Amino acid sequence: MKNKKELLQGNFLIAQSGGPSAVINQSLVGAILEAKKHSQIKKIYGSLHGIKGILEENFIDLKRETKQNLERVAKTPSSALGSVRKKPTPEECRRMFEIMNKYNVRYFFYIGGNDSAETANIIDEEAKKDGYELRVFHIPKTIDNDLRENDHTPGYGSAAKFVASALMGDNLDNRALPGVKIDVIMGRHAGFLAASSSLARIFPDDGPHLIYLPERPFDMEKFVQDVRKVYEKFGRCVVAVSEGISDKDGTPIAAKFTREVDAHGNVQLSGTGALGDLLAGVIKSRTNISRVRADTFGYLQRSFPLVISEVDSKEARKVGQIAVKTAIKDGVSGSIAIKRKKTKKYEVYFERVPLSAVAKETRKMPDKFINDEGNNITSAFIEYARPLVGTLPVIGRLKGMKVAKK
Amino acid sequence: MKNKKELLQGNFLIAQSGGPSAVINQSLVGAILEAKKHSQIKKIYGSLHGIKGILEENFIDLKRETKQNLERVAKTPSSALGSVRKKPTPEECRRMFEIMNKYNVRYFFYIGGNDSAETANIIDEEAKKDGYELRVFHIPKTIDNDLRENDHTPGYGSAAKFVASALMGDNLDNRALPGVKIDVIMGRHAGFLAASSSLARIFPDDGPHLIYLPERPFDMEKFVQDVRKVYEKFGRCVVAVSEGISDKDGTPIAAKFTREVDAHGNVQLSGTGALGDLLAGVIKSRTNISRVRADTFGYLQRSFPLVISEVDSKEARKVGQIAVKTAIKDGVSGSIAIKRKKTKKYEVYFERVPLSAVAKETRKMPDKFINDEGNNITSAFIEYARPLVGTLPVIGRLKGMKVAKK
Numbered sequence: 001m002k003n004k005k006e007l008l009q010g011n012f013l014i015a016q017s018g019g020p021s022a023v024i025n026q027s028l029v030g031a032i033l034e035a036k037k038h039s040q041i042k043k044i045y046g047s048l049h050g051i052k053g054i055l056e057e058n059f060i061d062l063k064r065e066t067k068q069n070l071e072r073v074a075k076t077p078s079s080a081l082g083s084v085r086k087k088p089t090p091e092e093c094r095r096m097f098e099i100m101n102k103y104n105v106r107y108f109f110y111i112g113g114n115d116s117a118e119t120a121n122i123i124d125e126e127a128k129k130d131g132y133e134l135r136v137f138h139i140p141k142t143i144d145n146d147l148r149e150n151d152h153t154p155g156y157g158s159a160a161k162f163v164a165s166a167l168m169g170d171n172l173d174n175r176a177l178p179g180v181k182i183d184v185i186m187g188r189h190a191g192f193l194a195a196s197s198s199l200a201r202i203f204p205d206d207g208p209h210l211i212y213l214p215e216r217p218f219d220m221e222k223f224v225q226d227v228r229k230v231y232e233k234f235g236r237c238v239v240a241v242s243e244g245i246s247d248k249d250g251t252p253i254a255a256k257f258t259r260e261v262d263a264h265g266n267v268q269l270s271g272t273g274a275l276g277d278l279l280a281g282v283i284k285s286r287t288n289i290s291r292v293r294a295d296t297f298g299y300l301q302r303s304f305p306l307v308i309s310e311v312d313s314k315e316a317r318k319v320g321q322i323a324v325k326t327a328i329k330d331g332v333s334g335s336i337a338i339k340r341k342k343t344k345k346y347e348v349y350f351e352r353v354p355l356s357a358v359a360k361e362t363r364k365m366p367d368k369f370i371n372d373e374g375n376n377i378t379s380a381f382i383e384y385a386r387p388l389v390g391t392l393p394v395i396g397r398l399k400g401m402k403v404a405k406k
Numbered sequence: 407m408k409n410k411k412e413l414l415q416g417n418f419l420i421a422q423s424g425g426p427s428a429v430i431n432q433s434l435v436g437a438i439l440e441a442k443k444h445s446q447i448k449k450i451y452g453s454l455h456g457i458k459g460i461l462e463e464n465f466i467d468l469k470r471e472t473k474q475n476l477e478r479v480a481k482t483p484s485s486a487l488g489s490v491r492k493k494p495t496p497e498e499c500r501r502m503f504e505i506m507n508k509y510n511v512r513y514f515f516y517i518g519g520n521d522s523a524e525t526a527n528i529i530d531e532e533a534k535k536d537g538y539e540l541r542v543f544h545i546p547k548t549i550d551n552d553l554r555e556n557d558h559t560p561g562y563g564s565a566a567k568f569v570a571s572a573l574m575g576d577n578l579d580n581r582a583l584p585g586v587k588i589d590v591i592m593g594r595h596a597g598f599l600a601a602s603s604s605l606a607r608i609f610p611d612d613g614p615h616l617i618y619l620p621e622r623p624f625d626m627e628k629f630v631q632d633v634r635k636v637y638e639k640f641g642r643c644v645v646a647v648s649e650g651i652s653d654k655d656g657t658p659i660a661a662k663f664t665r666e667v668d669a670h671g672n673v674q675l676s677g678t679g680a681l682g683d684l685l686a687g688v689i690k691s692r693t694n695i696s697r698v699r700a701d702t703f704g705y706l707q708r709s710f711p712l713v714i715s716e717v718d719s720k721e722a723r724k725v726g727q728i729a730v731k732t733a734i735k736d737g738v739s740g741s742i743a744i745k746r747k748k749t750k751k752y753e754v755y756f757e758r759v760p761l762s763a764v765a766k767e768t769r770k771m772p773d774k775f776i777n778d779e780g781n782n783i784t785s786a787f788i789e790y791a792r793p794l795v796g797t798l799p800v801i802g803r804l805k806g807m808k809v810a811k812k
Contacts, residue, residue: 020582046804048806060806061807066805075802080803080804172483176426294679299575394482396482399472
């Protein structure tokens with residue numbers, strides 16, 4: 001490791017990768033503004049569409065962006081530099097180092113989830129092998145909230161706020177026109193986002209009444225029984241389901257309807273109504289409930305502009321800043337993880353972790369967040385998630401004093 | 407008609423019907439607070455779940471609601487009194503008059519769309535036949551914006567704001583990860599809501615690039631050609647589609663996938679991803695574009711709590727107040743229509759129209775709002791819709807000064 005006083009001089013390259021989030025540009029802008037403060041960094045380049053932009057030498061000059069415009073971009077959802085889903089081969093890494101070398105890039109930042117961390121880790125390892133001097137930093141982002149080492153990830157709070165708000169509205173909709181409503185929520189392997197639907201509950205009879213997560217095997221018989229039971233009690237039933245729910249053999253229920261797979265081997269589950277329609281069809285055919293509907297929230301969850309968690313937004317900015325600061329000061333590669341203090345009031349701190357610690361593998365919801373029956377969350381989850389979403393809509397309900405029949 | 411000075415004395419009954427909206431409770435609260443001001447009205451009853459609540463004598467006492475709680479309810483989406491989709495038979499009307507008579511109900515208000523206006527009209531005609539003295543008022547509400555006599559309807563502005571905001575986010579999502587994205591938007595017969603997606607456009611290359619409406623026959627060949635053309639130009643394509651798009655014989659494209667029909671004879675089109683999946687499948691199989699996705703916005707459009715148009719909210723309140731004022735003052739039945747003044751600055755006025763003028767039949771988008779090719783809207787539509795949605799999200803985009811290749 002270099003002596004801390006001899007800081008590495010060179011140019012700065014940043015890119016975004018994977019699915020967008022509502023606050024991913026906060027991290028981008030946090031990193032750019034921090035980079036501007038350091039004399040070791042001369043040029044600040046942005047690569048368009050992740051590593052694809054590096055391979056195509058498709059760079060923009062981020063030093064020429066005004067502060068005012070950057071602040072507007074920070075508040076705008078979805079990767080402003082464009083994104084990509086791509087895992088580099090060793091040959092592609094070598095090609096990237098040749099290009100980086102031409103531009104004297106010594107600091108590379110990649111904003112994304114576990115797949116992007118994997119890419120960053122590969123680049124870091126290949127650079128070491130090749131003897132190309134490069135600090136590689138991963139900046140966390142994922143609405144799935146499934147990055148290891150992190151208490152939670154930037155993007156999750158805002159997506160959770162969208163899901164909770166949507167469920168508040170949808171619960172009221174279902175209360176007005178009773179029946180069974182099934183909402184399919186993003187989350188391939190981790191149920192954090194589907195679980196956030198629980199924050200919609202205010203009154204004891206509020207939905208979602210049932211929540212199914214990828215962490216527990218999904219059993220169709222049990223599902224039908226669960227819905228029937230809730231419907232008998234409340235005359236209606238709102239269900240939140242992770243798109244990634246799988247049967248006891250680990251086969252995603254939705255995977256029966258799609259075969260598209262991305263470069264990281266992920267089956268494409270979003271953007272199709274098949275799972276919701278399947279579940280609704282099962283309830284219709286196996287119960288005598290006539291009004292059964294399903295919605296799949298799709299991309300709205302990750303890119304909606306008006307529903308952004310204030311906390312999430314601030315933390316996303318901060319994590320970008322700290323990644324740059326740490327890369328320069330510590331002189332190593334890594335990722336920045338968000339950790340929660342054990343204080344009563346919600347507080348976080350940021351910690352550098354090795355790239356390998358967040359790359360590739362994801363984490364799941366801890367057991368303590370899921371009820372024994374595997375069809376709901378616990379109050380421990382509510383305590384965990386509440387501070388992350390910020391303010392939620394105020395919901396009013398008529399007192400509804402019954403008039404005695406005449 | 408009665409002498410205006412001898413105003414009809416009696417009790418007040420209000421109910422909500424049809425699909426909910428984000429501002430339907432503004433109309434409810436507007437009507438209740440107005441009713442409280444008039445000495446002719448003693449009791450203020452709310453019927454739960456529309457006319458079903460009347461038939462079941464299921465009333466609540468709205469005079470016992472605090473002003474503070476009513477104001478909270480006003481800001482909450484989805485019918486606070488519950489809703490129903492039900493068309494009364496003459497026998498049911500007679501039964502309702504017997505019940506209304508027991509409670510001395512002389513003023514009946516029904517908040518809803520064209521089907522609810524039809525119900526109100528039936529009740530009004532049957533009451534006249536039966537000699538039951540009753541003022542029946544319909545208070546307009548529909549996110550579809552398809553009520554005749556109205557420039558626009560309460561609920562539309564907020565739903566349009568949701569759709570425009572969603573498309574802003576989704577366009578950015580598609581810009582980050584290019585491909586074809588198809589968004590299916592509510593609207594059985596009228597394309598107003600799908601058309602509102604056009605308000606998402608800020609930059610010249612912004613989507614939605616194509617908009618398909620029920621007012622024009624949907625041709626699959628033309629659709630594939632249109633998408634291909636946009637994709638060749640921008641390397642991506644965002645499409646907004648009304649759920650009600652139909653072929654040249656008038657058969658809804660989505661109707662091939664569902665057979666559920668409600669009491670008013672409407673085929674159920676929402677809450678299923680089939681149309682979106684069908685269109686995405688066609689593009690995938692007939693072009694060489696690999697990334698094709700579809701989302702169906704579903705119920706989120708009509709009940710989302712955080713995305714409410716300020717103008718819509720105010721007008722919904724006003725229309726409830728005016729309905730009550732007019733029912734008492736004019737001593738007749740009717741509906742309140744929103745008309746737009748021919749002033750440069752957006753201004754509206756309210757007019758009493760006969761129930762029959764808004765009942766049953768709906769209106770479509772005027773020709774001047776649709777382009778000649780039938781795959782987009784005109785600037786006349788933008789001018790029409792802009793004032794109705796209120797403030798939209800601010801969207802930032804990097805200037806993106808290209809770095810010269812080395």
